[in-house]
Structure formats: C-alpha cells, structure tokens
Amino acid sequence: MKILIAQPERSKEIDELRLILKNHNCDCVLFPEGYIHGEDRLNEVCELAKTNKTAIVTSYLDEVDGKDRAVLINENGIIEIKREKSTVDGPMLNPSSGKICGKTVGYMLCREIFLDYNDVENADIIFNPIGVGMFSEEQFVVWSGRAKEIARKTNSIVIGASHADGSYRNCGFSIPISFVIDRNGSEIYISKNDTRSIIVDLKLKQVDFV
16 A cells, blocks of 8 residues: 655645646555645545545534534545544543555544544554644654554554644744554654655555655
C-alpha cells in the first residue's frame, strides 16, 4: 500500500489535493487536521477520491461552530468516518475506525492520540491528522513517543502529519511534524521542520520525496 503524506500551508482551497491526485499514483493520501475548509467541500473531495480511486484521510473545519471534524473517505468516494472531535479528557468518539483499500484503519484526530485507544486496537494502520504542529521540542518528543507506544501495543502502523504553518496558542511558532511508525514502534520515517510531501510504500518500507 502506498500512502502520500502532505503538509500544506493552511488554505481555504483544495488545490494541493487536486494537484497531488493528478500527478501521483497512490492508494491513500493523508492531509492534516482541518485541511478541508467547510462541510460544503466534502462532496467535491469525495468525488475526487472516487475519480482517482484514492482514499483520503483528513478533517474539515465546520464554518458554523469553527470546530474541526474527523473525516475518512474510502477509495470509492464513500465517507467511512464523519464525526466531531473528541474532547481533551475523552472518551474517544465513534466511529474511530473504517475500511480503506481492503485495510482496517483507525483514526485519531490530533490530540485524540493521547486518549484510550481500545477502539482502534484491531487496525492495520492508525492515522493521526494533526493541526498546526508542535509548540516545543519537548512536545515533539512526547508526541512521537506516544505514536511509537501505540504502534507497539496495537501492532499497527501509525501515521501522522501536521500543517506546514501556524502557531499554537499565540506561542508565535510551530514545529511541523510527520511520522510513519512501524508495528514494532520503530521509525520508518519521522520529520521535524521538513514539510516536503512523501510517498511511503508500506510493503517495502520505502520513503520517496515528491
């Protein structure tokens, strides 16, 4: 299975998604939390998934209440997951798993990665779309460590990515992050302050920049 991981800057448009689907052959694309601006764009994104036979993992920003919502679209353009974001204290809201490309996948939206992960224990892959990235080196270590812990304990590949820009709670900066963690908790790929898109071949454990 080939997965493209993108870290665009925040935008109200989906031009980068269109461009990636046009120019790259992959089974699935991961975009950060809140990449889709507004629920009215979901139909368009579903059509892109169907036309290109490519699953799309991201979330969308609800323009009514300003909150991010989880969304997982399979390669046939059908929404597998669409729900609110869980609160910081939990519990993890459902659905938190779905099927894409013949695989069972789990979904943890941003800080949901720190909640109880019982609902995603049977997943082949667990996705973690992240918003603006890390606000400190310490958080980077904690976040990537949590991804490795979950990979080991669930025997799943854990994949996450943040946007290329944005500040956290007026701290003035953020550290973009993306990672692909193997089932044993080892790094297939991890980046800090490198926002180039990659394609990871999970069978070969090979990473190519695009």
